Amino acid sequence: MNSIFTYFFLGVSLAAPIGPVKATLLNTGFKNGFFHAWYFGLGALATDILYMLMVYFGLVQLIDSPLMKIILWSFGCFVLTYTGIENLLTLKKVELDLKFKKTTRLRHSILSGFLMALLNPLTILFWLGIYGSILAGSSETLTESQVIIYSMAILVGISLVDITMATISSGARTYLTSTLLKTISILSSLAIIGFGIYFGIQAFHALF
Numbered sequence: 001m002n003s004i005f006t007y008f009f010l011g012v013s014l015a016a017p018i019g020p021v022k023a024t025l026l027n028t029g030f031k032n033g034f035f036h037a038w039y040f041g042l043g044a045l046a047t048d049i050l051y052m053l054m055v056y057f058g059l060v061q062l063i064d065s066p067l068m069k070i071i072l073w074s075f076g077c078f079v080l081t082y083t084g085i086e087n088l089l090t091l092k093k094v095e096l097d098l099k100f101k102k103t104t105r106l107r108h109s110i111l112s113g114f115l116m117a118l119l120n121p122l123t124i125l126f127w128l129g130i131y132g133s134i135l136a137g138s139s140e141t142l143t144e145s146q147v148i149i150y151s152m153a154i155l156v157g158i159s160l161v162d163i164t165m166a167t168i169s170s171g172a173r174t175y176l177t178s179t180l181l182k183t184i185s186i187l188s189s190l191a192i193i194g195f196g197i198y199f200g201i202q203a204f205h206a207l208f
Contacts, residue, residue: 011157043113
């Protein structure tokens with residue numbers, strides 16, 4: 001597995017499945033356009049880099065502790081449920097106009113992406129399970145510079161998926177009616193709330 005393309009496709013394959021973060025990214029693109037979805041993806045990518053560095057520098061005990069898992073499941077439940085409900089309450093703002101230029105809203109998008117990915121235990125499971133095992137398995141065969149290059153390849157793969165999803169979701173807005181956009185927003189919001197409920201159940205089981 002010592003090919004840069006292998007790690008690139010690993011990042012692509014791991015970022016492609018529709019989880020709570022990707023569902024929100026798509027919903028953001030449908031509602032607010034490409035740049036909001038892209039900024040949301042950048043926020044999530046910042047979290048990926050943070051957890052990658054923590055695993056790389058051996059801080060796995062901090063993010064793998066039972067208490068931290070309970071906190072993350074609980075806050076993940078709150079953030080996802082709140083986001084889903086907020087999306088449902090702001091359906092009237094779904095418009096076909098692509099002109100979104102408010103800087104504060106873009107900042108809100110990148111912050112939302114960062115917090116949602118940060119509080120998503122599935123993100124931690126990935127970096128602990130997949131990336132952690134890669135580091136453990138390749139520690140004797142790869143140099144430090146190779147590990148950095150292959151880690152960057154994973155991030156590039158993830159970024160490519162985010163940009164593609166942002167482009168598709170925002171581009172589709174020009175071909176969809178307002179009613180269909182709202183229907184898609186409702187479905188994705190319900191999916192986000194569903195993930196939030198799942199996280200809440202996991203928090204309950206971890207706590208009791």
